[in-house]
Amino acid sequence: MAALPTSKLTSANSLLHSPPPGAARLEKPINPALAGLATLFPADPPLPLGVAYSGGADSTALLLAAAERWPGQVEAFHVHHGLQAAADDFVQICESVCRQIGLPLHVILADARHAPGESPEDAARRTRYAALAASAAAHGMHGLLLGQHADDQVETLLLALSRGAGLPGLSAMPARFERGGMAFYRPLLQIPCAVLREWLAHQAIEFVDDPTNTDERYTRNRIRARLLPALAQAFPQFRTTFARSARHAAQAQAVLVEVAVQDLAAAGNPPAIKVLQALSTARQANLLRHWLLLQQATPSTAQLDQLLHQVAACTTRGHRIHLKVATGHVTRQGGSLHYAVTFTSTKG
Numbered sequence: 001m002a003a004l005p006t007s008k009l010t011s012a013n014s015l016l017h018s019p020p021p022g023a024a025r026l027e028k029p030i031n032p033a034l035a036g037l038a039t040l041f042p043a044d045p046p047l048p049l050g051v052a053y054s055g056g057a058d059s060t061a062l063l064l065a066a067a068e069r070w071p072g073q074v075e076a077f078h079v080h081h082g083l084q085a086a087a088d089d090f091v092q093i094c095e096s097v098c099r100q101i102g103l104p105l106h107v108i109l110a111d112a113r114h115a116p117g118e119s120p121e122d123a124a125r126r127t128r129y130a131a132l133a134a135s136a137a138a139h140g141m142h143g144l145l146l147g148q149h150a151d152d153q154v155e156t157l158l159l160a161l162s163r164g165a166g167l168p169g170l171s172a173m174p175a176r177f178e179r180g181g182m183a184f185y186r187p188l189l190q191i192p193c194a195v196l197r198e199w200l201a202h203q204a205i206e207f208v209d210d211p212t213n214t215d216e217r218y219t220r221n222r223i224r225a226r227l228l229p230a231l232a233q234a235f236p237q238f239r240t241t242f243a244r245s246a247r248h249a250a251q252a253q254a255v256l257v258e259v260a261v262q263d264l265a266a267a268g269n270p271p272a273i274k275v276l277q278a279l280s281t282a283r284q285a286n287l288l289r290h291w292l293l294l295q296q297a298t299p300s301t302a303q304l305d306q307l308l309h310q311v312a313a314c315t316t317r318g319h320r321i322h323l324k325v326a327t328g329h330v331t332r333q334g335g336s337l338h339y340a341v342t343f344t345s346t347k348g
Contacts, residue, residue: 029202032195033065036187040175045185046142047073052132053105054078055094059147060207061196062188066145067101075104077135077144079128093208100205108135121218133180143183148173150239151193154231155223157246162219164301171250172243192239259283260290269294270336273314284308288337295339297326311337 051063053076066074078094080087091107098105110131136144153172160169175186188196200207216222231238264287267275271291276284285304288311292299299307303325310321314332321332328341 029199031061031065031068032191032199033061033188034069036062036189036191037065037069039190040185040187044070048075048141049073050075050077050106050132050136050139050141050144052077052079052128052144052146053094053098054147054210055090055097055208056147056210057197057200057207058149058188058193060097060205061200062145062147063097063103064101064203064205067103075106075139075141077106077108077132079108079110079131081110081124081127090208090210093206097205097207106135106139108132121220129179129184133182133184136182137180141182143185146184146186147188148186149188149191149193149196150243151224151228153189153246154228154239154242155220157242158223158227159219167249167253167256170246171253172246174250190240190243256286257290260286263287264291268336270333270338272336273311273332274335276311276337277314281308284311291337292325292330292339295328297328297339299325 047070049066049070051059051066051074053059053063055078063074063076076094076098078091080091094105094107108131110127132144156172157170160172163169173186173189175189177184212218213221214225216225235241263279263283264271267287269291271287276287279287285308288307289299289304303323307321307323307325307330310323313319314321319332321330321337323330324342325339328339331338331340
């Protein structure tokens with residue numbers, strides 16, 4: 001994978017957005033991010049809250065909305081990845097905006113370099129969430145707001161479809177999740193990016209565009225540049241309908257988890273093979289996937305199918321089961337399945 005491209009901040013052009021002349025004198029419309037906050041938080045959440053503030057349009061609108069709704073109870077957190085030449089310039093813009101609106105800004109230096117064979121996007125995402133969670137906790141925050149919007153949700157769903165994902169993937173991004181002991185919230189998942197940018201065009205607030213967002217070497221960017229405009233022409237309401245499908249998938253997945261918990265309780269942990277065999281194949285798969293996830297092991301479709309085949313064939317006392325899943329193996333011990341991580345020797 002090629003290195004991420006670098007960029008340089010230039011005054012008021014494609015990277016740095018300033019309001020048009022006279023825009024500050026116009027009557028300002030309501031920040032659309034406020035509606036997202038009201039929907040996700042009908043009552044006030046535990047305060048104070050942090051905002052993951054990149055300096056981009058979505059997080060800028062979210063930061064302003066949160067500061068308006070909970071004055072004195074919001075702080076900004078910016079992760080400096082060090083992956084781009086313009087990263088220092090992004091920090092300067094964030095510092096400038098936070099000074100203007102009187103919010104504390106915490107800049108977090110994080111090493112997001114990826115290991116050989118690892119996705120740069122995945123590495124950066126894991127680093128970002130871990131850094132945000134640790135810094136927010138250290139500053140007494142009770143939660144962190146993220147700026148992903150409706151377009152991001154559609155892109156995530158399309159990526160999941162392209163990979164043949166199951167219900168967890170088709171559920172796309174949840175509105176709330178926990179990472180590193182910190183609650184994260186996404187209040188903008190129902191709001192299109194264009195709506196946020198249109199509102200910001202009326203504000204006397206700077207924001208930046210990350211130039212890597214237009215690099216079509218990355219699948220998500222190709223979706224954004226090529227598929228979303230085509231979908232908008234063919235299905236003008238696609239953001240709403242795709243988000244609805246993701247919610248349906250999330251609800252269905254929640255039911256499957258409930259069933260898996262009940263079935264695992266009946267089968268025992270680790271699960272008894274005879275109890276497994278009494279279930280339908282679909283319920284066996286659901287239970288085994290849930291059980292393996294509890295062991296921090298995510299089975300592929302092929303691995304799960306092979307495990308189901310081995311369980312079905314286990315009709316004699318001496319029948320062995322031995323299947324690699326993630327970093328360990330599923331084996332038979334007596335009348336039950338067993339999972340253990342495989343430790344490789346470091347001796348030369």
